[in-house]
Amino acid sequence: MSQSTTGARRRLLPSSPPVRHALAAALALVVVVLVCENISPFRHAQLAAVAYYAIAAAGLTVLTGLNGQISLGHGALMAVGAYATALLLRDGTLPFGIAMLAAAALTALVGAVVGAAAARLQGPYLAGATLALAVGVPGLAVHFDDVLGGEQGLGVNTPRPARWFDDAMFFLTGSDLGHQKFLAYVAWGTLLLVLYLLANLVTSRYGRTWRAVRDDEVAAALAGIHLGRARVLAFVVSAACAGLAGSVLALVVRLTAPSGFTLVLSLSLLTAVVVGGLGSLTGAVLGSALLVFLPPAVTDLGTEFGLTAVRAAQLAPLIYGIVLVAVMLTAPSGVAGLGRRVWNRVRNGKDDG
Numbered sequence: 001m002s003q004s005t006t007g008a009r010r011r012l013l014p015s016s017p018p019v020r021h022a023l024a025a026a027l028a029l030v031v032v033v034l035v036c037e038n039i040s041p042f043r044h045a046q047l048a049a050v051a052y053y054a055i056a057a058a059g060l061t062v063l064t065g066l067n068g069q070i071s072l073g074h075g076a077l078m079a080v081g082a083y084a085t086a087l088l089l090r091d092g093t094l095p096f097g098i099a100m101l102a103a104a105a106l107t108a109l110v111g112a113v114v115g116a117a118a119a120r121l122q123g124p125y126l127a128g129a130t131l132a133l134a135v136g137v138p139g140l141a142v143h144f145d146d147v148l149g150g151e152q153g154l155g156v157n158t159p160r161p162a163r164w165f166d167d168a169m170f171f172l173t174g175s176d177l178g179h180q181k182f183l184a185y186v187a188w189g190t191l192l193l194v195l196y197l198l199a200n201l202v203t204s205r206y207g208r209t210w211r212a213v214r215d216d217e218v219a220a221a222l223a224g225i226h227l228g229r230a231r232v233l234a235f236v237v238s239a240a241c242a243g244l245a246g247s248v249l250a251l252v253v254r255l256t257a258p259s260g261f262t263l264v265l266s267l268s269l270l271t272a273v274v275v276g277g278l279g280s281l282t283g284a285v286l287g288s289a290l291l292v293f294l295p296p297a298v299t300d301l302g303t304e305f306g307l308t309a310v311r312a313a314q315l316a317p318l319i320y321g322i323v324l325v326a327v328m329l330t331a332p333s334g335v336a337g338l339g340r341r342v343w344n345r346v347r348n349g350k351d352d353g
Helices: 002-012 017-036 041-066 074-088 096-118 123-143 163-173 179-202 205-215 217-222 227-253 263-276 281-304 309-330 334-352
Strands: none
Touching (some): 017 041, 017 179, 041 074, 041 227, 041 263, 074 096, 074 123, 179 205, 179 281, 205 217, 205 227, 263 309, 281 309, 309 334
16 A cells, blocks of 8 residues: 555656756745745845855755865855845946846856865865855955945845836735845745756756765766866855855845855854755755744743843854754754654655554
8 A cells, every 4th residue: 555655646746857846946936925925024034034045055055965075165155246246236237137147157156266276175174275265255355445345345236126027926916015025035036946956956967976976986986977077066056056145145135244254154054054954955945944043033032031132142052052963963964854754754654554
């Protein structure tokens, strides 16, 4: 019975991975619209934050989870995308979508240079090289303050929705498209597109090559895989995602400043990838959601127990660290892996019954 049930389920799903991923993306888009139409503008801003963290974390998942390279410099790559977007939109004549693509392409180019330089490095040596990137890049904004605005940063022109998009959303939802809601749609539309492309890439020949390099370099080299080329390609894909995430961040926050791209941002992205589930795109989204929603939840809980707002806010990093340790001890495969195990146990229990 269990085998026939499993076979029936498999027959219901399309056999082609791109079609399956497109179906999943379409369902996720419906959920996003339903959620965005029923929450406040403050929640729209939080959802947009989850989206740009998840775009960067998904790219880092390709680099760290699939290819085994550790990067502590993705916050700096986000800064490249954010500053490129701010400069391209300064005159207000370029469409913001073109600016986002240009920012991702520029960051991919930076990633190609860094990836080529770091292709021979591994483990702590690669982490140290990318750490230098995280420390050095924000300083460029201060050094070239005439162009990049120094410590104050650059303001970003607010993108406006196209008239046809505004009319279409009013026709579908019956409500006006506010500014925060529009940015949430832009952020999540970008995230779903990135996840769709990465999911197809992961299941392709390139994904299998990256996993082979991660699991056994000697065997991969003997099989004819060019190790350096595979590592540089993974770094380029990951950097493009980070640049796109920085571009979305600039549009949502409407400001790019060095203080927003410190080493803490890079460590937070790496933490989100580990907590969510190393190597899982779903885990990257879950880890990013924890990154955004856990600190305010802890702060609210602390104030309810009588702490001052400052003390409650100081409690958030401690709780986040405890959650990180707890996840590593109880679920080494992250939140996504834990959810997958629970789902398999429930499904097998139903099949046995």
